[in-house]
Amino acid sequence: MNDATTTRLTLFNFWVAFGAFGLACFFGMYQVLERSGLFAFLQSPAVYFASVSTHGVLMAFVLTTFFIMGFGYYTAAQSLRRPVWNPQLAWAGYGVCVVGVVLAAVPLLLGKASVLYTFYPPIQANVFFYIGATLLVVGSWFWCAIMLVMFAQWKKDHPGETVPLPMFATAANALLWLWTSLGVALESVFQLLPWALGLTDTIDVGLARTLFAWTLHPIVYFWLIPAYIALYCYVPQAAGGKLFSDVLARTAFVLILVLGLPIGFHHLYMDPEQAAGWKFLHMVGTFAVAIPTLLTGFTVIASLEMAGRRQGGTGLFGWIGALPWKNPMVLAAILSLLMLVLGGFGGIVNASYAMNAMVHNTAWVPGHFHLIFAGTVVTMYLAVAYKLWPELCGRKLYSEDLPLVQLWGWFIGMVIMTTPWHVLGLLGQPRRISSVQYNSVLTLSWDPYEVAMVIGGLILLGSACLFVYLLYKTQAAGEKVEARVEAADDSAPWAPAWLNGFALWNRLILVLMALSYGYPILQFFLLKTHSPTAWGY
Amino acid sequence: MRIRFPDKKWFHEKMAGLGEEMSRLEINELERKWLFVSVAMIGLFVGAIVVTAAMHGVHPPSHVETIDSASLHLSQEFAEDKLGVQPEPLPDGSLQVRLVAGRYGFYPREIEVPAGRRIVFRMASMDVLHGAHIPMTNMSTMIVPGYVSEVVSVFPKPGEYPMLCNEYCGLGHDHMWSKVTVVAQENWRAPATGGKQP
Numbered sequence: 112m113n114d115a116t117t118t119r120l121t122l123f124n125f126w127v128a129f130g131a132f133g134l135a136c137f138f139g140m141y142q143v144l145e146r147s148g149l150f151a152f153l154q155s156p157a158v159y160f161a162s163v164s165t166h167g168v169l170m171a172f173v174l175t176t177f178f179i180m181g182f183g184y185y186t187a188a189q190s191l192r193r194p195v196w197n198p199q200l201a202w203a204g205y206g207v208c209v210v211g212v213v214l215a216a217v218p219l220l221l222g223k224a225s226v227l228y229t230f231y232p233p234i235q236a237n238v239f240f241y242i243g244a245t246l247l248v249v250g251s252w253f254w255c256a257i258m259l260v261m262f263a264q265w266k267k268d269h270p271g272e273t274v275p276l277p278m279f280a281t282a283a284n285a286l287l288w289l290w291t292s293l294g295v296a297l298e299s300v301f302q303l304l305p306w307a308l309g310l311t312d313t314i315d316v317g318l319a320r321t322l323f324a325w326t327l328h329p330i331v332y333f334w335l336i337p338a339y340i341a342l343y344c345y346v347p348q349a350a351g352g353k354l355f356s357d358v359l360a361r362t363a364f365v366l367i368l369v370l371g372l373p374i375g376f377h378h379l380y381m382d383p384e385q386a387a388g389w390k391f392l393h394m395v396g397t398f399a400v401a402i403p404t405l406l407t408g409f410t411v412i413a414s415l416e417m418a419g420r421r422q423g424g425t426g427l428f429g430w431i432g433a434l435p436w437k438n439p440m441v442l443a444a445i446l447s448l449l450m451l452v453l454g455g456f457g458g459i460v461n462a463s464y465a466m467n468a469m470v471h472n473t474a475w476v477p478g479h480f481h482l483i484f485a486g487t488v489v490t491m492y493l494a495v496a497y498k499l500w501p502e503l504c505g506r507k508l509y510s511e512d513l514p515l516v517q518l519w520g521w522f523i524g525m526v527i528m529t530t531p532w533h534v535l536g537l538l539g540q541p542r543r544i545s546s547v548q549y550n551s552v553l554t555l556s557w558d559p560y561e562v563a564m565v566i567g568g569l570i571l572l573g574s575a576c577l578f579v580y581l582l583y584k585t586q587a588a589g590e591k592v593e594a595r596v597e598a599a600d601d602s603a604p605w606a607p608a609w610l611n612g613f614a615l616w617n618r619l620i621l622v623l624m625a626l627s628y629g630y631p632i633l634q635f636f637l638l639k640t641h642s643p644t645a646w647g648y
Numbered sequence: 649m650r651i652r653f654p655d656k657k658w659f660h661e662k663m664a665g666l667g668e669e670m671s672r673l674e675i676n677e678l679e680r681k682w683l684f685v686s687v688a689m690i691g692l693f694v695g696a697i698v699v700t701a702a703m704h705g706v707h708p709p710s711h712v713e714t715i716d717s718a719s720l721h722l723s724q725e726f727a728e729d730k731l732g733v734q735p736e737p738l739p740d741g742s743l744q745v746r747l748v749a750g751r752y753g754f755y756p757r758e759i760e761v762p763a764g765r766r767i768v769f770r771m772a773s774m775d776v777l778h779g780a781h782i783p784m785t786n787m788s789t790m791i792v793p794g795y796v797s798e799v800v801s802v803f804p805k806p807g808e809y810p811m812l813c814n815e816y817c818g819l820g821h822d823h824m825w826s827k828v829t830v831v832a833q834e835n836w837r838a839p840a841t842g843g844k845q846p
Contacts, residue, residue, distance in 0.1 A: 156820070156822060157819055225819075231815075231816060233775075233776050233793060234777070234817070234818065315794070316794055355676070356675075359679055379790075381708060381779070381790045382790045383709060383710065383790065383797040384795050385712065387707040391707075394694075394697065398690045402686050402687060402690060405686040406683065409682045465697070465706040465708060468786040469784075471788050472788075473781070537784075538783065538784065539782075539783020540783075541781065542814070543814070544822045545821075547822070548822045548823045548825075549812065551809075551827075552808070553783055553784075553809075605672065638712070640714050641716040641717060641794045642794060643718065643775070643776075646775055647818070648819045
């Protein structure tokens with residue numbers, strides 16, 4: 112079902128997402144240049160921190176939220192073969208999100224909201240920044256509602272049948288987002304907004320950080336699940352094979368949903384306001400949620416191997432060469448899995464309860480999450496765009512080779528940029544500085560890595576511009592073709608009720624959340640806490 | 649609403665149903681093996697952390713202790729003349745160092761500590777969020793306004809170390825650092841009073 116409304120909804124969401132992405136890459140480029148210290152005229156902490164804040168918000172909140180909403184509408188309509196439920200509501204949600212982005216963008220660009228994308232009270236941003244960010248979240252809840260209603264309606268109309276995998280995963284993501292965005296929503300409504308509006312004078316920073324941690328890690332799975340949907344539902348077919356195991360895929364999505372939520376305290380390991388036991392509990396959860404990712408790696412690689420062998424690849428590694436490397440979806444999958452492996456090992460170091468002290472808040476951390484987010488996640492978003500654009504516009508992709516150049520560029524640039532960051536992190540360079548001002552011999556060992564960072568950034572910016580250009584040219588000047596829809600593989604084998612719905616899992620999440628966040632939040636109302644007043648930059 | 653507690657029969661029926669569902673699920677032999685490997689690998693990592701935490705007492709800084717940041721200067725512990733390396737060691741022989749973090753430095757700006765000695769840092773913020781890190785050591789903690797951060801470290805080698813602020817705290821954040829000098833045990837002399845360091 113690919114009706115005009117779905118197409119328009121998807122395209123409108125995608126353009127905001129990828130427009131934000133292109134713009135954010137320019138901010139990123141400026142940051143590596145400024146930070147390298149090689150260009151004296153660029154040095155400006157005020158511009159740098161405004162730029163970091165804008166880059167973070169655009170990439171992490173705008174690109175992801177709009178991409179996920181657009182991809183969700185498409186996936187739901189496509190795999191359930193029914194139109195998007197209540198398109199007016201979908202457009203209303205879109206409108207609320209766009210208004211939110213504009214409201215937040217103005218103070219960000221004026222340097223009135225340089226609080227980075229993780230907010231950081233008691234430094235206070237302009238109130239419109241908080242209102243805008245809140246509206247973006249509220250608008251995305253409209254999307255969650257639509258996804259869950261469509262999921263429920265389909266199940267009601269098809270008793271005993273198994274929900275197609277892409278929609279099962281999309282519904283899991285909508286639920287995950289509702290659960291996880293609640294933390295930041297509580298922080299926003301009960302702490303940040305009253306405080307920024309002047310209704311309260313002080314803010315409990317410990318509570319704010321705890322609520323933000325509730326959102327801060329699961330949000331990463333909200334961004335990751337669409338990439339996994341592409342890996343499970345598009346990649347095996349694109350490689351000329353089929354998905355190795357539908358059951359294992361469902362299991363992985365359920366595990367991410369359930370285990371991904373109660374783990375946020377690994378962002379607070381170095382914080383004084385939570386006791387060691389709670390951090391330990393969240394650490395165990397953090398390691399457990401690596402299991403679905405290990406399963407995903409296995410299932411996707413097994414599917415690729417089957418496809419490679421079907422196309423004549425033999426021997427232990429021969430199937431790798433036999434894969435259709437010229438298919439953007441396959442290439443993206445291989446590159447993003449490589450970056451997932453590299454970034455994943457870094458993540459295990461971060462997650463390690465005590466080892467974290469060595470790398471906490473150093474350049475290691477952006478090195479890690481650029482590999483996972485900009486590497487694994489965004490690479491799959493790009494591949495999805497290449498696959499869907501011709502369908503959405505009814506035009507052939509403007510070029511067959513340039514997408515491959517673009518994807519390789521993104522991979523190479525990311526590796527060149529993040530490798531020095533990992534080294535710099537181990538050498539102790541903090542992540543959130545605009546220039547090195549420490550009069551210490553230690554910093555001499557940091558210098559050689561700055562140049563690599565700039566080269567990586569340049570390649571990435573070129574790749575991002577090429578991507579946006581390709582989408583634009585396809586839509587504006589691509590050769591017109593009949594809209595040919597390659598449906599994702601949605602032949603669902605039998606699955607038990609607990610892998611076909613979320614009633615059981617929601618209850619389990621409720622219990623886990625109460626266990627892992629109940630007392631850690633309650634303690635701020637039991638302890639004698641002292642809340643500081645607002646500070647400027 | 650009457651709550652029915654599950655009895656034995658209900659439990660048996662449920663388990664039988666689950667057993668049947670599990671046998672209908674097709675899980676490939678290789679998948680089973682990989683699932684086992686994944687769980688074992690994660691178990692090994694968690695196991696290593698449990699051992700170091702439980703046996704060697706290695707924990708992240710998690711000292712839940714509140715303090716009013718607005719009146720640090722009036723407090724018993726963080727008043728100006730009480731800061732720095734404390735003259736009296738703690739009962740277990742550790743040295744205590746008290747620092748106030750504020751935009752843009754850790755006060756006092758320079759401290760001198762002996763190598764190889766257990767040092768307990770106690771720090772509090774007088775304004776916003778800060779982070780303290782001595783690169784390439786485990787001396788790392790966030791300093792959250794309203795809380796006292798306590799972190800324990802040992803510096804094996806003498807030398808000059810920077811203590812950097814690693815959390816964005818404002819536009820002067822780049823400049824926020826203080827100097828820690830580690831001297832050989834035999835060359836170190838305890839200060840006579842707190843707060844005297846430069």
